[in-house]
Amino acid sequence: QVQLVESGGGLVQAGNSLRLSCAASGRTFSSYVVGWFRQAPGKEREFVAAINRNGILYYADSVKGRFTISRDNAKSTVTLQMNSLKPEDTAVYYCAATGRIDYSGNTDRRLFAYWGQGTQVTVSS
Numbered sequence: 001q002v003q004l005v006e007s008g009g010g011l012v013q014a015g016n017s018l019r020l021s022c023a024a025s026g027r028t029f030s031s032y033v034v035g036w037f038r039q040a041p042g043k044e045r046e047f048v049a050a051i052n053r054n055g056i057l058y059y060a061d062s063v064k065g066r067f068t069i070s071r072d073n074a075k076s077t078v079t080l081q082m083n084s085l086k087p088e089d090t091a092v093y094y095c096a097a098t099g100r101i102d103y104s105g106n107t108d109r110r111l112f113a114y115w116g117q118g119t120q121v122t123v124s125s
Helices: none
Strands: 004-008 010-013 017-025 033-039 048-050 058-061 067-072 077-082 092-099 119-124
Touching: 004 092, 017 033, 017 092, 017 119, 033 077, 048 067, 067 092, 077 119
Parallel strands: 010 119
Antiparallel strands: 004 017, 017 077, 033 048, 033 092, 048 058, 067 077, 092 119
16 A cells, blocks of 8 residues: 655646655555546546656646656655646645556556645646
């Protein structure tokens, strides 16, 4: 099992940046695929980005070129660097993990068994 705790959310103006962190506990963190999802009010939770155990990156089209996901297995953390933020990026952002070794970019949140509590990101225009 793995426990996930997000941090780094906040209020920023459009065009600015934020960095979210996901701290994980568990001895086998490096074997997990870790992803970020977000949920805006009244909307479904949607895939944002993921990084697999080999460091392969996956992004939603809406954030490609603006967001960067990375991981530090020694520190059991995954970071989401968000640049050029837009008001439509406003949402609660969740860190999620799955132990599936065949992960290849599937955006279905049901594949991810472990979730953090979420952190609010608000982008003002």
